[in-house]
Amino acid sequence: xxxxxKKLCHLLIFAILTFLxxxxxCQPAPEPVVEASPGWLxxxxxxxxxxxxxGISGPTxxxxxxxxxxxxxARAELGRVIISHVTSxxxxxxxxxxxxxxxxxxxxxxxxxxxxxxxxxxxxxxxLYGPPGHFYVLVRMEKxxxxxxxxxxx
Numbered sequence: 001x002x003x004x005x006k007k008l009c010h011l012l013i014f015a016i017l018t019f020l021x022x023x024x025x026c027q028p029a030p031e032p033v034v035e036a037s038p039g040w041l042x043x044x045x046x047x048x049x050x051x052x053x054x055g056i057s058g059p060t061x062x063x064x065x066x067x068x069x070x071x072x073x074a075r076a077e078l079g080r081v082i083i084s085h086v087t088s089x090x091x092x093x094x095x096x097x098x099x100x101x102x103x104x105x106x107x108x109x110x111x112x113x114x115x116x117x118x119x120x121x122x123x124x125x126x127x128l129y130g131p132p133g134h135f136y137v138l139v140r141m142e143k144x145x146x147x148x149x150x151x152x153x154x
Contacts, residue, residue, distance in 0.1 A: 035128070036128070037122065037124065037128055037129040038120060038122050038136075038138075040052075040054065040120060040138045041054065041122070041129055041136060044138075045138075045140075048143070049142060049143060050140040050141060050142055050143060051078060051081055051082050051085065051140065051141050051143055051146055052078070052081075052138060052139070052140045053074050053075075053077040053078035053080075053081050053138075053139055053140075054074055054077065054136060054137070054138055054139075055069075055070040055071055055072065055073035055074025055075070055076075055077060055136070055137045055139065056070055056073060056130070056134055056135070056136055057069040057070040057073070057134055057135040057136075058134070059131070059133050059134065063123075063135075066133075066134070066135040067121065067135055067137070069135075070121075070135045070136060070137045071118055071137050071139065074116075074118070074137045074138070074139040075116050075139060078116060078139055078140075078141055082141070082146045082150070115141055115145055115146070115149065116139045116140065116141045117139065117140060117141075118137050118138070118139050119138050119139065119140055120137065120138035121135070121136070121137050121138075122135070122136045122137075123135050123136075124136065
């Protein structure tokens, strides 16, 4: 009788250890926390005071390099936005030959001149908006300052 109880006890323990992991595996996994992409990626801000542009990094092994790359690209894009806007108004630039445009983009995107400011940053680690591991920045520059810079190199 005692032997039979031991066998039943062992059988019960074996059954519990066999089916317990299977039962816990059936529970749904918690939903991963996904940070929504910022609105400025879909719609770049526009106002009377500033020009805005977005820069995107490529994949880089170091996070600091990715941020730097995104900022450089945003500043170059900002230069193109400013040139496009001012040229369309035809108030400052009367020509847009390649060399002149390149010179303006270089001056406006020069980080040492501190004409631009990074106002937002976002890291897309999971690939929510684009490829995973890319970094995005939003930069801006005062319109008055941009036009002053353009006049100085005309």
